[in-house]
Amino acid sequence: MKIAIIGMGVAGVSVLSAMTKHPIFQKHEIILFDKPQTFGTGLPYQPDSSIILLNQTADTMSMEQNDRLDFVRWVEKHKGYHHCEKEHLPRPWYGEYVREKLEKAIAILKPEVREEYVTDISLQKDGTF
Numbered sequence: 001m002k003i004a005i006i007g008m009g010v011a012g013v014s015v016l017s018a019m020t021k022h023p024i025f026q027k028h029e030i031i032l033f034d035k036p037q038t039f040g041t042g043l044p045y046q047p048d049s050s051i052i053l054l055n056q057t058a059d060t061m062s063m064e065q066n067d068r069l070d071f072v073r074w075v076e077k078h079k080g081y082h083h084c085e086k087e088h089l090p091r092p093w094y095g096e097y098v099r100e101k102l103e104k105a106i107a108i109l110k111p112e113v114r115e116e117y118v119t120d121i122s123l124q125k126d127g128t129f
Contacts, residue, residue: 001028004129005111006118008034009042013098014063016105030111033118040102045095052091059085061094063101071097 003025005012012034019025032039038046054061062070074097075081075089106113121129 002031003028004031004033006033006121007042008032008039008102010045010063010098011042013040013102013105016109016111017063017101018065020105020108025109030109032106032111032113033116035117036115039113039115040099041095042098045091045098047092047095050090050092053088054091054094055088057086058089061097063098074100 005015008016012032016030016032019030034040041047058072058075059068062068062072064070069085071094072085075084075093078096079093081089123129
């Protein structure tokens with residue numbers, strides 16, 4: 001089966017990351033689509049000014065469903081910033097965190113990556129999209 005994920009911002013990366021927890025997905029062909037400039041971060045979390053902060057505290061930003069402090073621990077490890085659970089951290093840091101999640105998921109699932117902007121999906125006569 002072919003599986004396409006269109007848009008590799010937080011939602012797309014979350015889906016791909018969740019798929020790594022289910023070995024059945026390693027047997028499928030997965031194709032990822034997004035524009036090169038937003039691939040792996042989405043528009044809000046791409047590298048820009050570190051003075052632009054997240055609008056939620058760090059303890060609410062985990063991409064791990066069963067580990068609400070995953071992002072907090074990532075910040076501690078990669079940025080050396082501790083006791084930040086209730087702080088609004090720089091948005092680009094979250095983009096780096098999301099990008100790392102994407103890279104780990106790609107290493108496990110080995111999807112095809114297409115840095116293309118998808119604007120339309122249509123069913124072809126042969127049953128493909």
